[in-house]
Structure formats: C-alpha cells, structure tokens
Amino acid sequence: MSTDLYLDLAAALLLSLVAVPVSQRLSARVHPRRASRVLVAVALLAALASTGALTALAVAVVVGAVPLVPGGAACVVLVVLLGRLAVVAVDRGRALARCAKALRGSAVHGDLQVLAEERAFACAVPGRPGRVVVSSGMLRALDATGRRALLAHERAHLVGRHHRLVIAGDLAAAVNPLVSPLRAAIRYAVERSADEAAAEQVGDRRAVAHAVAKAALVGLGASWGSPVALGAATGPVPRRVKALLDTGPAPRAGIWAVLALLLLGLALALVTDAAVDLHEVTVQASSPLA
Amino acid sequence: MDAERQRRGHGELEAEVLAALWAADEALTANQVLGALGSGLAYTTVVTALSRLHAKGVLSRVPVGRAYAYRPVTDEPGMAARRMRQVLESEVDRQVVLARFVSELSEHDEQVLRQLLGRADEH
Structure with missing residues (x-):
C-alpha cells in the first residue's frame, strides 16, 4: 500500500513534467481557441492528479497506514500547496471586486465603456454583464478598422470567458508548480484566440495585425507596473502580430495531439487511482480489524 | 450593404459609432461619422445608431445647419x-x-x- 501511494505521486509528478512541453507544442499547432482549452485541461488534470496522490499519501500518514518518516513530508507539502491555492483564489477574487468597484456608478453603453483618459489602455472586465473598457486615448490612436479590431478583440475575451481559463490555469499552477509554465501559454493562447476572432469579424488579418502592433506601441508610454527584462527573447505581442501576418499552412498537430490525448487519459487514470486510494485508506482507518 | 449591416449587430454598430465619436476632436454629423467609420454602411443606419445613442443619453447634440452634430457625454469627469x-x-x-x-x-x-x-x- 505504502509503495503504491509513493509510486502514484511519482507518476503524477512525472506526468506533469512531460505534459507541459507536449501541450505547449500541441498548442502551437492547433487553432488558439482549441489550444487554450487543451492547455487548461492539461493544467487542471495534472493539478488534480498530483493533489489527489498527495492527499491520499497525507491521509495515509495521518491514519497511521504509512510511517511518519518520510511520509510526514507529504502532509507539510500539501498544506503549503493548499495555502498557495487559497492565496491565489483570494487574490483573483479581490482583483475582480476592485475592477467592478472602479467602474461602479459610471455609465455603460451596451457593453462598451469609454473612459476619458489620454493614456492608451483597453481591457475586458468580466462580470454580469461583462464590459469592454477603453480609454479615449486608445481610440484616438487607432483608425476605424483598428477600433473595430480592438472592440472585437476585447469582446472575444468576454464571449469566450477567457478570464475563467486564465484563472483556472493560475489555480492549477498554485497546487502543482510543475505546470506553472502553462500559465503564460494559456494567456498567450487566449490573446491569440481573441486576435483570430477579431480577424474573422474585421475580415482583414493584416489590419488586425496592424492594430495589435499599434495598440501595443501607443500603450508603451503608459508603462504600467514593472518593466519587463530588456533585450529578452521576442515577447508575446510581436509573436501575435507575426501569427496574424503569417498566411502559410499551419504545422501538423499529428503526433503531439496523440501524445496529449494519451497524457490526458493517463492523468484521468491517476485521478481515479488517487480517489480509490483515498477511499481504501479511510476505510482501513475506520475498521482497525482489517 | 445589407450584408454588412447584418454582420454587425445593433450593439456592435453603436459601440463603433461611440468609439468613433470619442476618437474625434469635435462634434460630428452623421455624414462625418459615416466617413470616420470608413466602411460600407448606409447613411440611415448611422443616423439610427446616433439617434438611439442620443435617446439613451450617451450623446449630446447641437444643430449644425439642417443636421445635428453629436459628441459623447462625459459624466463625472475622470x-x-x-x-x-x-x-x-x-x-x-x-x-x-x-x-x-x-x-x-x-x-x-x-x-x-x-x-x-x-x-x-x-x-
């Protein structure tokens, strides 16, 4: 029993390590809408598998089915990870509340809210109803097609409920730090997904590429928060612009799709396994004669 | 033109009209808005959107010749x-x-x- 529990945990961790590069490669080869879902599914299942295995082990230690050394470490790690989960959940909840509060009392026109502000910014604020918030400075910086692209992009975030995907990725990474690289991948995929939605609506990929680049460059003067490392590898915005300008055939997903499916199946099996282990451990504990 | 109108819902068109007015430095007439939107929309469609936005209190308007010029209403500035x-x-x-x-x-x-x-x- 004891070795089984350790093996399940090791399998979940190994799976997380392998699933990250596989899902990243797959996400670069499928439509960004699908990519965002695959990435979130992988992150959530990997998090469930590792947390499940860890919980089964920790409960086994508590009920005395597994010796305290080295099993006790599992309890400590589990507590720390659940603490991280709580912090991220509270953080995100507060952030949403602050956004809603900032906009309270100001008029909304349909789903668009324009704020009189020279600095260029635009964002999608989730809620009921969700709204697209744009500064007048941003609207001035773009031409008619650019404005259409911007509105379509932000609206796609709301319609696709991209906030949920991003937050799901953050929560998964909180309990399973091995899938942390997927957070940036999910963010990139939802931006690409919104870009594609805008391109579909405007009917001109080049114009949308132009608008994305323009919006990023005029937003530059705004410099929110801390600056990113200078001279680093090409960041997400140029990659998005390139993807919109690129009209070549999409690379084949083939082998990566098969691998990702296998890994998802394996993760599901591990989650089930952890649930069964947990059940067995608690049953053993409640009937000491067994 | 009809296809274009159908492709954009009421709300979307109104948002575009509002965005165009915010981007402009001065009040715009329906004709000027049509020009600012820069795509094949019908004049009447733009007039309808402007009237709806005005009725909602989102836009204010002043008579210019035989038409109206519209500008966005800014509430509680900043x-x-x-x-x-x-x-x-x-x-x-x-x-x-x-x-x-x-x-x-x-x-x-x-x-x-x-x-x-x-x-x-x-x-």
Whole structure:
C-alpha cells in the first residue's frame, strides 16, 4: 500500500513534467481557441492528479497506514500547496471586486465603456454583464478598422470567458508548480484566440495585425507596473502580430495531439487511482480489524 | 450593404459609432461619422445608431445647419478613469481583466513591432 501511494505521486509528478512541453507544442499547432482549452485541461488534470496522490499519501500518514518518516513530508507539502491555492483564489477574487468597484456608478453603453483618459489602455472586465473598457486615448490612436479590431478583440475575451481559463490555469499552477509554465501559454493562447476572432469579424488579418502592433506601441508610454527584462527573447505581442501576418499552412498537430490525448487519459487514470486510494485508506482507518 | 449591416449587430454598430465619436476632436454629423467609420454602411443606419445613442443619453447634440452634430457625454469627469488606472497599475488586477492588448514590451519587442508595421505598410 505504502509503495503504491509513493509510486502514484511519482507518476503524477512525472506526468506533469512531460505534459507541459507536449501541450505547449500541441498548442502551437492547433487553432488558439482549441489550444487554450487543451492547455487548461492539461493544467487542471495534472493539478488534480498530483493533489489527489498527495492527499491520499497525507491521509495515509495521518491514519497511521504509512510511517511518519518520510511520509510526514507529504502532509507539510500539501498544506503549503493548499495555502498557495487559497492565496491565489483570494487574490483573483479581490482583483475582480476592485475592477467592478472602479467602474461602479459610471455609465455603460451596451457593453462598451469609454473612459476619458489620454493614456492608451483597453481591457475586458468580466462580470454580469461583462464590459469592454477603453480609454479615449486608445481610440484616438487607432483608425476605424483598428477600433473595430480592438472592440472585437476585447469582446472575444468576454464571449469566450477567457478570464475563467486564465484563472483556472493560475489555480492549477498554485497546487502543482510543475505546470506553472502553462500559465503564460494559456494567456498567450487566449490573446491569440481573441486576435483570430477579431480577424474573422474585421475580415482583414493584416489590419488586425496592424492594430495589435499599434495598440501595443501607443500603450508603451503608459508603462504600467514593472518593466519587463530588456533585450529578452521576442515577447508575446510581436509573436501575435507575426501569427496574424503569417498566411502559410499551419504545422501538423499529428503526433503531439496523440501524445496529449494519451497524457490526458493517463492523468484521468491517476485521478481515479488517487480517489480509490483515498477511499481504501479511510476505510482501513475506520475498521482497525482489517 | 445589407450584408454588412447584418454582420454587425445593433450593439456592435453603436459601440463603433461611440468609439468613433470619442476618437474625434469635435462634434460630428452623421455624414462625418459615416466617413470616420470608413466602411460600407448606409447613411440611415448611422443616423439610427446616433439617434438611439442620443435617446439613451450617451450623446449630446447641437444643430449644425439642417443636421445635428453629436459628441459623447462625459459624466463625472475622470473619476472612473482614475480608479480604473489604479486597477491597471496593479499587476494582479491587470491580469484578471486581460489588459494585454496594451501589453508590456521589451526594447527588442518594440523594434520587432516597428519592423513588422513597416513591412505591413509596404504591401
């Protein structure tokens, strides 16, 4: 029993390590809408598998089915990870509340809210109803097609409920730090997904590429928060612009799709396994004669 | 034109009209808005959108010749903008509202973007 529990945990961790590069490669080869879902599914299942295995082990230690050394470490790690989960959940909840509060009392026109502000910014604020918030400075910086692209992009975030995907990725990474690289991948995929939605609506990929680049460059003067490392590898915005300008055939997903499916199946099996282990451990504990 | 109108819903068109008026420096007539939207819309469609927005109290209008010129109504100047700016200045909050259309750029990114824009313009 004891070795089984350790093996399940090791399998979940190994799976997380392998699933990250596989899902990243797959996400670069499928439509960004699908990519965002695959990435979130992988992150959530990997998090469930590792947390499940860890919980089964920790409960086994508590009920005395597994010796305290080295099993006790599992309890400590589990507590720390659940603490991280709580912090991220509270953080995100507060952030949403602050956004809603900032906009309270100001008029909304349909789903668009324009704020009189020279600095260029635009964002999608989730809620009921969700709204697209744009500064007048941003609207001035773009031409008619650019404005259409911007509105379509932000609206796609709301319609696709991209906030949920991003937050799901953050929560998964909180309990399973091995899938942390997927957070940036999910963010990139939802931006690409919104870009594609805008391109579909405007009917001109080049114009949308132009608008994305323009919006990023005029937003530059705004410099929110801390600056990113200078001279680093090409960041997400140029990659998005390139993807919109690129009209070549999409690379084949083939082998990566098969691998990702296998890994998802394996993760599901591990989650089930952890649930069964947990059940067995608690049953053993409640009937000491067994 | 009809196809174009159908492709954009009421709300979407009104949002575009409102965005165009915010982008303009002065009050615009329906004809000027039509020009600012720069795509094959019917004059009557734009007039309808402007009237609806005016009826909702979103736009104010002044007579210009035989037509009206419209401008957006700004309520409680700057308050919401200032609060929203504070929200966007916080890293965590910025992530939640997906404020990445305006994203952080490195110097290298900026160069690449300017190159890409230049190349796009050549075509």
